[in-house]
Amino acid sequence: MSATTTLALRYLLRRKTRALLTSLAIVFGVALVVAMGGLVPTLTASMTSSVLSSVEHVDLSLSSATRGAFPESTAEQLRSVAGVSKVSGRLAGLVSLNAASAPQVDGKPLSAVQLIGVDLTDTTPVRALIVTTGVLTDDGLLISENLRDQSKLKLGDAFLFPAANGSATLKISGFVAAPPGGIEVVYASLPSVQTILGKPGALTQLDLLFAANVNTESTRAAVLTAAGPGFVAQAARNNSQLLDQVSRMAMPMQAFGVLAMVLAGFIIFITFRTVVVERRRDLGLLRALGATRSTVLAMVTIEGLLLGVVGTAVGILVGVGLERLVVSGLAPVWRSQVGLVLEPQPIALKTVLLSVLLGVGGSVLSCLAPARQASRVSPREAMRPSGGEARLVASRARVISGTVLAVLSILGLLVGSVASQTIGVFLFIAAVFFLGPALIVPLTGAFRRALGIVLSQEARIAQGNVGRQRHRSAITASVMAVALAIIVSLAALTASTIEGIVSQVDRTMRADFMVLPPTLNSSLGAIGAGPELARALSQVEGVDVATGLRIGPSKAGELDVMVVGLDPTAFPKVGGIDFEQGSAETAFTELAQPRTFIANPMWAQQKQLKVGDVVPLLGPKGPMDYRLIAVGTETLNYRFPSAYIAQTNLEADFGLTSDTLLFVTLKKGTPLEQVRAALKKPLEAWPGFVLHATGEWRDRMMEDGRKKLNAMYVLLVVLVVPALIALANTLGINVLERIREIGLLRAIGSTRQQVRRIVLAESLLLASTGALTGIAVGLWMGLVWVRAMASFGLSATFHVPVSAVAFTAVLALVFGALAAFFPARHAAKLKIVSALRHE
Numbered sequence: 001m002s003a004t005t006t007l008a009l010r011y012l013l014r015r016k017t018r019a020l021l022t023s024l025a026i027v028f029g030v031a032l033v034v035a036m037g038g039l040v041p042t043l044t045a046s047m048t049s050s051v052l053s054s055v056e057h058v059d060l061s062l063s064s065a066t067r068g069a070f071p072e073s074t075a076e077q078l079r080s081v082a083g084v085s086k087v088s089g090r091l092a093g094l095v096s097l098n099a100a101s102a103p104q105v106d107g108k109p110l111s112a113v114q115l116i117g118v119d120l121t122d123t124t125p126v127r128a129l130i131v132t133t134g135v136l137t138d139d140g141l142l143i144s145e146n147l148r149d150q151s152k153l154k155l156g157d158a159f160l161f162p163a164a165n166g167s168a169t170l171k172i173s174g175f176v177a178a179p180p181g182g183i184e185v186v187y188a189s190l191p192s193v194q195t196i197l198g199k200p201g202a203l204t205q206l207d208l209l210f211a212a213n214v215n216t217e218s219t220r221a222a223v224l225t226a227a228g229p230g231f232v233a234q235a236a237r238n239n240s241q242l243l244d245q246v247s248r249m250a251m252p253m254q255a256f257g258v259l260a261m262v263l264a265g266f267i268i269f270i271t272f273r274t275v276v277v278e279r280r281r282d283l284g285l286l287r288a289l290g291a292t293r294s295t296v297l298a299m300v301t302i303e304g305l306l307l308g309v310v311g312t313a314v315g316i317l318v319g320v321g322l323e324r325l326v327v328s329g330l331a332p333v334w335r336s337q338v339g340l341v342l343e344p345q346p347i348a349l350k351t352v353l354l355s356v357l358l359g360v361g362g363s364v365l366s367c368l369a370p371a372r373q374a375s376r377v378s379p380r381e382a383m384r385p386s387g388g389e390a391r392l393v394a395s396r397a398r399v400i401s402g403t404v405l406a407v408l409s410i411l412g413l414l415v416g417s418v419a420s421q422t423i424g425v426f427l428f429i430a431a432v433f434f435l436g437p438a439l440i441v442p443l444t445g446a447f448r449r450a451l452g453i454v455l456s457q458e459a460r461i462a463q464g465n466v467g468r469q470r471h472r473s474a475i476t477a478s479v480m481a482v483a484l485a486i487i488v489s490l491a492a493l494t495a496s497t498i499e500g501i502v503s504q505v506d507r508t509m510r511a512d513f514m515v516l517p518p519t520l521n522s523s524l525g526a527i528g529a530g531p532e533l534a535r536a537l538s539q540v541e542g543v544d545v546a547t548g549l550r551i552g553p554s555k556a557g558e559l560d561v562m563v564v565g566l567d568p569t570a571f572p573k574v575g576g577i578d579f580e581q582g583s584a585e586t587a588f589t590e591l592a593q594p595r596t597f598i599a600n601p602m603w604a605q606q607k608q609l610k611v612g613d614v615v616p617l618l619g620p621k622g623p624m625d626y627r628l629i630a631v632g633t634e635t636l637n638y639r640f641p642s643a644y645i646a647q648t649n650l651e652a653d654f655g656l657t658s659d660t661l662l663f664v665t666l667k668k669g670t671p672l673e674q675v676r677a678a679l680k681k682p683l684e685a686w687p688g689f690v691l692h693a694t695g696e697w698r699d700r701m702m703e704d705g706r707k708k709l710n711a712m713y714v715l716l717v718v719l720v721v722p723a724l725i726a727l728a729n730t731l732g733i734n735v736l737e738r739i740r741e742i743g744l745l746r747a748i749g750s751t752r753q754q755v756r757r758i759v760l761a762e763s764l765l766l767a768s769t770g771a772l773t774g775i776a777v778g779l780w781m782g783l784v785w786v787r788a789m790a791s792f793g794l795s796a797t798f799h800v801p802v803s804a805v806a807f808t809a810v811l812a813l814v815f816g817a818l819a820a821f822f823p824a825r826h827a828a829k830l831k832i833v834s835a836l837r838h839e
Contacts, residue, residue, distance in 0.1 A: 004295055008302040026311025027318055030359040034319025037351030042327055042344055058126055060220055062206040065232045066553040069202035070620050081226050083219035085211040088126040089203040091117035091193050095527055096517050098687040101160040103151040114185045117193025126207035134174025141170040142187040148175050162688020164198020164530050164658050198530060198658045230622050300371035308363025312356055320347060402434030421784040428780060432773055436474030441467045444765040455761045462761035473766055480770025481777060484808050488778025489785060491804035496786040498702060499799050505698050508634045511574040511663035512672060513679060514692045527688050528658025536682035542670040545573045548659025550650055555618040562642045565650030568592040574663035575634055581611050582630025590629040591646050597626045600633040603641035619653045742827055752828035759824035767816025771809050
């Protein structure tokens with residue numbers, strides 16, 4: 001072992017407290033990256049297992065490019081292609097079950113199943129179905145052994161399905177071998193599934209086997225040519241949109257982990273920056289004994305490397321445990337709410353490598369600048385008595401740079417474009433770091449006056465300590481500010497989004513009642529209701545209009561688009577559209593014409609669509625040209641690119657006749673409660689739908705939004721942890737540096753309690769400054785994000801989350817007090833004689 005490494009090890013062993021605090025910062029950042037890196041594959045695997053086809057030998061699987069249904073006749077058409085030996089068809093759909101009639105799994109109703117229709121006339125299907133008990137009959141149902149064991153279902157038991165014509169009951173006739181994991185898959189005869197899904201004579205998937213000794217690529221090309229442009233090779237997936245959404249979830253999670261590492265890097269930098277001050281005499285002795293600058297640089301860098309290696313190793317282990325803990329806690333909720341099983345996945349190698357890069361590399365990079373400064377300390381300067389860090393005045397260049405950045409950030413906010421406002425946020429954060437040393441004293445001075453009410457002398461002494469260590473104090477407060485800014489911005493975005501949605505509901509929802517599936521998520525394939533339900537509702541006494549929305553998949557080029565069918569005459573009486581281009585007076589009249597559509601703003605902004613543009617929409621018969629007559633949105637479909645078309649066009653071009661959700665408007669003066677019971681009567685035959693009063697649904701949506709906002713506070717605690725470590729680290733180091741000063745205070749009569757209050761006051765000053773800055777930056781970021789929501793079709797007014805801001809400020813002070821506990825306790829226990837002897 002080299003002498004440099006030996007010196008580094010000895011120093012770390014002598015400074016165990018600071019080494020521990022620094023290592024904890026690294027452990028926290030690495031653990032969060034590993035936990036997120038493990039949780040994302042687990043969620044993805046759970047989703048994937050529910051949408052991937054069974055792994056069997058299939059030469060080619062075809063599905064509609066829109067992921068919708070297509071005629072059975074397509075199978076006969078492909079059987080005639082040279083080189084194709086066998087074609088099997090299936091119809092699949094995700095069915096949301098009614099909680100009242102669904103089987104119980106783990107004490108909770110099963111929320112959904114993947115229903116697959118099998119052609120019983122195909123005696124040797126391409127994808128064999130392994131039946132372990134019983135047999136699939138025309139009116140029977142096969143469930144997995146896993147579902148059988150969990151639900152205690154047995155042969156002959158009835159299974160109720162919501163259906164397009166109301167409901168359908170199938171009897172369990174057998175069980176299939178299916179591994180646990182993913183959404184439950186059940187099998188029925190193809191005609192039964194076509195009836196339940198309301199898609200007679202339709203398929204969603206074709207599996208093909210090629211003849212022996214044929215050219216696979218040429219046969220594949222011939223099949224795709226024969227099928228036409230409306231079909232694509234599946235690549236073993238039947239819900240790519242859902243998987244794409246899961247993949248996008250990974251990005252903010254991974255970014256969250258990287259943010260934690262950035263905060264940890266700040267903490268490491270704070271620690272190593274104090275090397276020059278606290279080790280002035282040690283470094284002077286080393287230089288006097290002949291140590292070169294490169295030796296000092298190497299020694300300090302090795303300390304960072306050692307701490308990085310240890311912190312990363314422990315962080316990986318902690319991250320794996322944290323990921324397993326989160327999965328175990330999330331699994332019951334995930335299964336009951338989503339209908340999927342979570343199985344922990346092995347931590348990916350790239351996640352481990354990223355953690356090592358951020359943990360070890362971040363530690364080394366964080367200590368390079370302090371190490372270079374340490375190597376430049378001359379022996380004469382270092383041998384002088386240490387009086388703590390000299391009062392440093394922020395350089396003029398830093399102040400000018402920070403001021404310029406602040407002005408540019410304000411201009412970016414005023415310009416109006418989302419891009420300039422986003423850049424302005426980052427410029428403002430940079431300005432805070434540049435101006436921090438210059439502003440930390442006046443800011444803490446303002447808080448000192450308030451703190452002086454209860455801690456008069458202690459607050460004055462604490463502010464003096466902050467002024468002497470203003471650079472390190474500014475960085476510490478900035479760490480707290482960054483953590484709190486993220487939370488305040490998310491809270492502002494959530495609150496504004498909720499208010500925006502509620503406001504849009506009030507403007508565009510004129511219906512008195514809504515009839516919805518238990519889980520309103522059209523991307524998951526909710527079963528619609530045939531026209532009979534709307535007719536039954538409209539015949540209820542007191543009802544003025546009952547009409548529905550019909551939703552199906554399509555494509556515009558490579559973009560997945562939802563086509564939303566509405567009745568141009570009835571819909572304006574139950575709802576409305578917020579128009580950005582066009583108007584309600586002309587749009588609904590034009591929508592009744594052949595092949596016209598209204599685009600929602602999300603799609604229009606992405607593709608720069610204008611009224612009059614002709615856009616090809618892909619349907620079962622191929623692409624069809626539709627003319628854009630207006631741009632607008634309503635509450636339920638703003639999150640996805642959507643095209644609103646007349647129901648007559650939807651039926652003719654897309655073959656869709658089932659309502660996904662329905663709206664009911666009462667005659668003027670009819671009380672809601674008088675009609676509610678009568679409306680529930682026809683719904684007894686349609687268990688796939690639930691009646692909601694629009695006002696009650698709106699209030700429930702607001703309550704759900706508030707619950708999500710409350711969940712942000714949990715994230716707040718997680719993000720404040722590194723800031724707490726930074727505060728504790730800074731205070732602990734300050735205590736070590738001021739041992740002689742504390743001894744003098746005790747010698748002139750200060751009590752241990754007064755010393756504790758000094759350290760507490762310093763922590764509260766830093767926490768208050770960080771909270772103020774974080775709230776300001778967070779509100780700015782929230783404003784930018786709210787304005788950016790317009791690109792997703794939601795126009796929301798910025799709302800200050802008062803409760804979140806107040807909670808953030810209080811929690812920052814609480815964490816500041818907690819961070820001061822151990823340093824204050826250590827300072828109070830110092831012996832006067834030993835403290836006065838300290839150099």
